Amino acid sequence: MTLAKEGTSYYVPHGSRWPITGAVALFLMMGGVSTWLNGSGAAKWIALLGLVALIYMLVGWFSDVIGESEGGMYSAQVDRSFRMGMSWFIFSEVMFFAAFFGALFYARQLALPWLGGDGAGFFSNLLLWENFEASWPSNGPAGVGGEFQSMGPLGLPLINTIILLTSGVTITVAHHALKDDKRNVLALFLFLTLALGFLFVGLQAYEYIHAYHDLNLTLESGIYGSTFFMLTGFHGLHVTIGAIMLTVIWFRCLKGHFTPNHHFGFEAVAWYWHFVDVVWLGLYIFVYWL
Amino acid sequence: MSTAEHHVADHAHDDHDHGPAKGIMRWLTTTNHKDIGTMYLVFALIMFLTGGTMALVIRAELFQPGLQLVEPAFFNQMTTMHALIMVFGAVMPATVGLANWMIPMMVGAPDMALPRMNNWSFWILPVAFTLLLSTLLMPGGAPAAGWTMYPPLVQQTGDAFPFMVFSIHLMGASSIMGAINIIVTIMNMRAPGMTLLKMPLFVWTWLITAYLLIAVMPVLAGGVTMLLTDQYFGTTFFRADGGGDPVMFQHIFWFFGHPEVYIMILPAFGIISEIIPTFSRKPLFGYESMVYATASIAFLSFIVWAHHMFTVGMPLAGELFFMFSTMLIAVPTGVKVFNWISTMWRGAMTFETPMLFSIAFVILFTIGGFSGLMLAIAPADFQYHDSYFVVAHFHYVLVPGAVFAIMAGVYYWLPKWTGHMYSEKLGKLHFWISTISVNVLFFPQHFLGLAGMPRRIPDYNTQFADFNMISSIGAFVFGFSQLLFVYIIWRCVKGGEPATAEVWESPAGLEWTVPSPAPYHTFDVAPEVK
Amino acid sequence: MSHSKWKRLWLGLLGTGLGLGLAAPAMADWALNMPRGATAISNEVYDLHMLILGICCLIAIVVFGVMIVSIFLHRKSRGVEPAQFHHSTKAEIIWTVIPILILVGMAVPAAETLVRMEDTRNADITVKVTGYQWKWRYDYLDDDIGFYSTLDRASNAARRLNSGIQPAGVDNYLLDVDNPLVVPVGAKVRLLITAADVLHAWWMPDFAIKKDAIPGFVNEAWFRVEKAGTYRGQCAELCGRDHGFMPVVVIAKDPADYAEWMADQRSAAGLGDEPGEALAATPVAATSVAAAAPAVDGEREIDDLVAMGEALYQQHCAACHQADGSGMAPAFPALAGSPVVTGSLDEHVGVVLKGRPGTAMAPFGPQLTDLQLAAIVTYQRNAWGNDTGDVVQPGYIAAAR
Numbered sequence A: 001m002t003l004a005k006e007g008t009s010y011y012v013p014h015g016s017r018w019p020i021t022g023a024v025a026l027f028l029m030m031g032g033v034s035t036w037l038n039g040s041g042a043a044k045w046i047a048l049l050g051l052v053a054l055i056y057m058l059v060g061w062f063s064d065v066i067g068e069s070e071g072g073m074y075s076a077q078v079d080r081s082f083r084m085g086m087s088w089f090i091f092s093e094v095m096f097f098a099a100f101f102g103a104l105f106y107a108r109q110l111a112l113p114w115l116g117g118d119g120a121g122f123f124s125n126l127l128l129w130e131n132f133e134a135s136w137p138s139n140g141p142a143g144v145g146g147e148f149q150s151m152g153p154l155g156l157p158l159i160n161t162i163i164l165l166t167s168g169v170t171i172t173v174a175h176h177a178l179k180d181d182k183r184n185v186l187a188l189f190l191f192l193t194l195a196l197g198f199l200f201v202g203l204q205a206y207e208y209i210h211a212y213h214d215l216n217l218t219l220e221s222g223i224y225g226s227t228f229f230m231l232t233g234f235h236g237l238h239v240t241i242g243a244i245m246l247t248v249i250w251f252r253c254l255k256g257h258f259t260p261n262h263h264f265g266f267e268a269v270a271w272y273w274h275f276v277d278v279v280w281l282g283l284y285i286f287v288y289w290l
Numbered sequence B: 001m002s003t004a005e006h007h008v009a010d011h012a013h014d015d016h017d018h019g020p021a022k023g024i025m026r027w028l029t030t031t032n033h034k035d036i037g038t039m040y041l042v043f044a045l046i047m048f049l050t051g052g053t054m055a056l057v058i059r060a061e062l063f064q065p066g067l068q069l070v071e072p073a074f075f076n077q078m079t080t081m082h083a084l085i086m087v088f089g090a091v092m093p094a095t096v097g098l099a100n101w102m103i104p105m106m107v108g109a110p111d112m113a114l115p116r117m118n119n120w121s122f123w124i125l126p127v128a129f130t131l132l133l134s135t136l137l138m139p140g141g142a143p144a145a146g147w148t149m150y151p152p153l154v155q156q157t158g159d160a161f162p163f164m165v166f167s168i169h170l171m172g173a174s175s176i177m178g179a180i181n182i183i184v185t186i187m188n189m190r191a192p193g194m195t196l197l198k199m200p201l202f203v204w205t206w207l208i209t210a211y212l213l214i215a216v217m218p219v220l221a222g223g224v225t226m227l228l229t230d231q232y233f234g235t236t237f238f239r240a241d242g243g244g245d246p247v248m249f250q251h252i253f254w255f256f257g258h259p260e261v262y263i264m265i266l267p268a269f270g271i272i273s274e275i276i277p278t279f280s281r282k283p284l285f286g287y288e289s290m291v292y293a294t295a296s297i298a299f300l301s302f303i304v305w306a307h308h309m310f311t312v313g314m315p316l317a318g319e320l321f322f323m324f325s326t327m328l329i330a331v332p333t334g335v336k337v338f339n340w341i342s343t344m345w346r347g348a349m350t351f352e353t354p355m356l357f358s359i360a361f362v363i364l365f366t367i368g369g370f371s372g373l374m375l376a377i378a379p380a381d382f383q384y385h386d387s388y389f390v391v392a393h394f395h396y397v398l399v400p401g402a403v404f405a406i407m408a409g410v411y412y413w414l415p416k417w418t419g420h421m422y423s424e425k426l427g428k429l430h431f432w433i434s435t436i437s438v439n440v441l442f443f444p445q446h447f448l449g450l451a452g453m454p455r456r457i458p459d460y461n462t463q464f465a466d467f468n469m470i471s472s473i474g475a476f477v478f479g480f481s482q483l484l485f486v487y488i489i490w491r492c493v494k495g496g497e498p499a500t501a502e503v504w505e506s507p508a509g510l511e512w513t514v515p516s517p518a519p520y521h522t523f524d525v526a527p528e529v530k
Numbered sequence C: 001m002s003h004s005k006w007k008r009l010w011l012g013l014l015g016t017g018l019g020l021g022l023a024a025p026a027m028a029d030w031a032l033n034m035p036r037g038a039t040a041i042s043n044e045v046y047d048l049h050m051l052i053l054g055i056c057c058l059i060a061i062v063v064f065g066v067m068i069v070s071i072f073l074h075r076k077s078r079g080v081e082p083a084q085f086h087h088s089t090k091a092e093i094i095w096t097v098i099p100i101l102i103l104v105g106m107a108v109p110a111a112e113t114l115v116r117m118e119d120t121r122n123a124d125i126t127v128k129v130t131g132y133q134w135k136w137r138y139d140y141l142d143d144d145i146g147f148y149s150t151l152d153r154a155s156n157a158a159r160r161l162n163s164g165i166q167p168a169g170v171d172n173y174l175l176d177v178d179n180p181l182v183v184p185v186g187a188k189v190r191l192l193i194t195a196a197d198v199l200h201a202w203w204m205p206d207f208a209i210k211k212d213a214i215p216g217f218v219n220e221a222w223f224r225v226e227k228a229g230t231y232r233g234q235c236a237e238l239c240g241r242d243h244g245f246m247p248v249v250v251i252a253k254d255p256a257d258y259a260e261w262m263a264d265q266r267s268a269a270g271l272g273d274e275p276g277e278a279l280a281a282t283p284v285a286a287t288s289v290a291a292a293a294p295a296v297d298g299e300r301e302i303d304d305l306v307a308m309g310e311a312l313y314q315q316h317c318a319a320c321h322q323a324d325g326s327g328m329a330p331a332f333p334a335l336a337g338s339p340v341v342t343g344s345l346d347e348h349v350g351v352v353l354k355g356r357p358g359t360a361m362a363p364f365g366p367q368l369t370d371l372q373l374a375a376i377v378t379y380q381r382n383a384w385g386n387d388t389g390d391v392v393q394p395g396y397i398a399a400a401r
């Protein structure tokens, strides 16, 4: 029941209390976490309250959107808005990761060699870090965090790569199934995708435990530990969020949402999932492999 | 539970008989671009006064040599907070406010593309600034390491530290959402016939600004996240002993920071490009080259960042690269200046307040641009860097630059917003006091810097006394003359001569085809653009 | 606006312009402009600065000139009809190309100067410069001497909030230090600049040097002073509370005077006439402070220690913990009545030796001698009502290191 006609009308929702709820939630969360970091244990409950409020807000906001979408209020133009919005959001995420990749490259290619006496770093090495030889992986001239072993590309990381790549395929199969209106295939492959996603997260957690217990590789292992855990950690966080979103749309598919030519929600999640996938490839190459 | 979200079906059709909701809920829940634009503008004004008050503390302490009013630690807090508030709280929200108000009207859209997110991106700002301002009351005081937050100094911040980091995250999130909304509105909501190259220049400059925002705000977020983990979780991004480098933060910060200054000035360019043609009664000269120039500036802004870091000991090749690329920015900026002047050339000018501010903008911004060019010359920058010469430079481009342009825009569109004319007499008075005092305030700072006065110091040698005193006097006159601005706006909101739909003599643009004040919902039916 | 008003504005603008133009030659003595400085490089930089300033002024005159003419002539009140032209590709090309040419004209000399500035090879003397919160340390790497350089006492007293001392009455207010860097005229001096805690920047306008001091990294700079004299500059990178109070002072002496000065320093530090191996020796703390404190052995009287400790305390600790030990809550704890200072000696000495990582409290172990530290700790434990009566001997510090 698409009443809205292209070009002449655009669904402009009237007031909504979700955004202001979200703002208050963020206030509680950020204020709480900050106070917590300053050493006040009780503040973690405020942060938690904020988080709960944020989740409440997200659930409420998205139910509204889903309701409106299923109610046919979104014209093709509105749909385009969502698409554009989602792509630029993903671009902003790319730039967030770029900051951390940039830090990795800078530290490896410039800072460490300088500390080791390369080029302009001759005197830095001679006067401050005598005997330090730059190499990668490194926890710096002071050996911050103590001896550690780095995470090689084989084993778990390779398995994880395969898992994510496979999940990229399964979600594409699911997408085609949706377009061909094969609901069962859709539900199955979507489920496979999210299962692979959670499997990935699980294995990643296992890898972290391994790193901490067996390799003495921690967040505090100098620049290697810093870049390793921050990059893989933020990636893991994104996979988790992506997997939750997959779960949501899986349930929506089960409920019969989405039509072969009107399923922005599905595509948004799929894009996000591919983005997470591509970031992982970058990680695999630059963090684990090279 | 559900207010209007569950209205069924086609809203746009019954939109016009909905006025705004009543009371406070209108503002908390609104999805209307005009309401949100108004909130952004009011918020920006409040922040401008707050940040300005901090600037006055700075200038009062610097009135004479010796410490008279505040401890050095508090002085540094004032400098830091002044800058953060002015940049993220005043100038950026003000231009976003103008974008909210004007872009849908200019492209013939019923509203912003993503109205609920629009509301969220606004309301995150008061949250961010409440967190930031609350640090003034905390043990250790507010952040005091400069708005650039360089480690390791920033890691000596007290309890304020996490608040600073998270408030930056929130400001970033707000900006990114705002930017996405603007891009989508421009790309997807234009009225039929409104091709890209028919859009008003303000829309163009904002489109490009929005791209800049999405590209750089996340990088800043990443940078401050690293600060946070270095502080609390033992990472060593910015510590040499662990293989990191304090200078790495500077690279990250300025990769954001340099585009950031264009984020503040490009919308200003857009405003000026709207106003000068109107009061010259002549179309904008070189429209297309203006668009290309804006795009070139934006592109170049990504590859010049290290001109803020000439003294960190970069390799020679790096210094040369960043020097040359920075100098290049003068070319597209020059194109803009020349086009404005050519627009005025052989026009039939009148000098209402918006035009006066625009003319002052062109001259004073260009002066700031020239000093920027001087800073770009690396060997000379070794002398200028971190001196008051830099302070003079950036205030010229920011205050009689960005802020004047915003004021020009406010005077220009105020009748459209309120339906009343502001008092031209008071407007002119405001202009003249501001323009004279802003020069008294910032021009002597060039001399101070050249003579060797470093920035971010609360006290100085007596050789700097005269110019500091002049500058401080200028600051107080300029500051208090802004109360006049507030009064003029207030009076115009409350009443005044009714404004016509066109307001000015045959200005160009769709916004002048709707009545003044602009109706709550502008284009129920998309206008046809020829 | 009426006609006559505009005319007046015009004249006013013209007058101001002329006035500024006439004032220009006088600028140099009135500290309006960049100093020419005392090195060949600083002269080059000055010339470069004047060149770009001149070019910018010329462009400004042309651009603003056209604009002002237009504002004057093309006004509605003069009854002009607006023209309707709105683009010209030719014009756009012209005003793209001409600025590029001008820029190239600026870039070439700038690049040349930059290359010369970065050439630190073949230095005659190498001095390591270390920035601390809030003082400098200079280590003459070829001569094994080194010392701290802090704000002089007169400025330090006058600069307190409401000190009641007029800055005008203090010589070189905020631009004077206890121990300046001394260099010989005519020698190529290489500076190796680093920092111990946060970023600082070593700025000497007369040499056109400004280089950041970065903890963990060493930056290079060089200068060759032509004229004997005293040169003054300041720290130029925000480094916390007393960033405005860590001046840089360099005295350039004729080579003979310099040699004499160096000999004095070396004998005061207990070194012989033969300079040590360049760069190899680790610099030790020495100089004026050390001069007052000859080699340490045996026990010291409490009064001696307290007297010496007080002076050292004022020099090294008072910036944060205040002259009367009251600190500055909450960032800098009070030492008067502090549980650490009145409590366990081990802990107290530990804090002073090793610092508190992650805070402004730096490790003073590497900075001061055993005797100096013993004196400071003793002083603290007996001053401001901390009447513990404890006496700490240098040997105790040596053992605690």
Ligand code: HEA
Residues within 6 Å of the ligand: B148, B261, B262, B264, B265, B307, B308, B326, B327, B329, B330, B331, B333, B334, B335, B337, B365, B366, B367, B368, B369, B370, B371, B372, B373, B375, B376, B377, B381, B384, B385, B386, B390, B393, B394, B397, B398, B401, B402, C056, C059, C063, C098, C099, C100, C102, C103
């Ligand atoms: C709106 C903000 C804004 C704008 C538009 C600019 C514009 C420019 N800025 Fe500025 N800048 C800042 C805000 C801004 N800046 C801030 C906030 C800082 C300090 C940050 C901090 O440290 O806290 C800073 C610092 C800063 C530095 C670092 C100084 C230092 O710390 O040592 C440099 C160095 O290159 C620089 C250069 C430039 C240049 C080349 C331009 C150019 O875009 C200017 C181009 C314009 C013109 C040149 C005039 C018009 C042109 C013509 C009429 C054509 C003909 C001209 C010629 C051929 C010369 N800026």
Ligand code: HEA
Residues within 6 Å of the ligand: B048, B049, B050, B051, B052, B053, B055, B056, B058, B059, B079, B080, B082, B083, B084, B086, B087, B091, B145, B146, B147, B148, B391, B395, B398, B399, B402, B403, B441, B455, B456, B457, B458, B475, B478, B479, B480, B481, B482, B483
């Ligand atoms: C858009 C940005 C912006 C704007 C608009 C301004 C505006 C002003 N700035 Fe600022 N400034 C910066 C951005 C900006 N600044 C930045 C980025 C820095 C660098 C910080 C750093 O080093 O880290 C800086 C630093 C800076 C310094 C250097 C400090 C130092 O190095 O220690 C100084 C000193 O004079 C200064 C002064 C001023 C003044 C007098 C104004 C005036 O234009 C302000 C005028 C406005 C008012 C005075 C408000 C009027 C209010 C009243 C009259 C009170 C009424 C009150 C109520 C009703 C409650 N600024």
Ligand code: CUA
Residues within 6 Å of the ligand: C131, C132, C134, C199, C200, C201, C235, C236, C237, C238, C239, C240, C242, C243, C244, C246
């Ligand atoms: Cu040291 Cu500023």
Ligand SMILES: [Cu+2]
Residues within 6 Å of the ligand: B257, B258, B261, B305, B307, B308
């Ligand atoms: Cu810049």
